Amino acid sequence: xxxxxxxxxxxxxxSDLCKLYSIAPTTVNEWIKKYERKDLMNTRVKVExxxxx
Numbered sequence: 267x268x269x270x271x272x273x274x275x276x277x278x279x280x281s282d283l284c285k286l287y288s289i290a291p292t293t294v295n296e297w298i299k300k301y302e303r304k305d306l307m308n309t310r311v312k313v314e315x316x317x318x319x
Contacts, residue, residue: 270297273306280306 269287272278273294284291298306 267301269294270301270303270306274303 269283269289272283273280278286280291280294283289284294295307298304
């Protein structure tokens with residue numbers, strides 16, 4: 267739950283958390299499915315600068 271909470275903040279990627287806690291990405295995916303947090307699956311953020319908008 268702690269890892270999913272950190273993933274929710276957007277400060278960490280799934281990859282970052284896996285390295286930090288020495289766990290496999292598939293484990294995190296299983297937790298996402300188990301706790302019905304599909305909003306955290308394969309999330310991507312698009313960042314635009316002022317010039318690009």
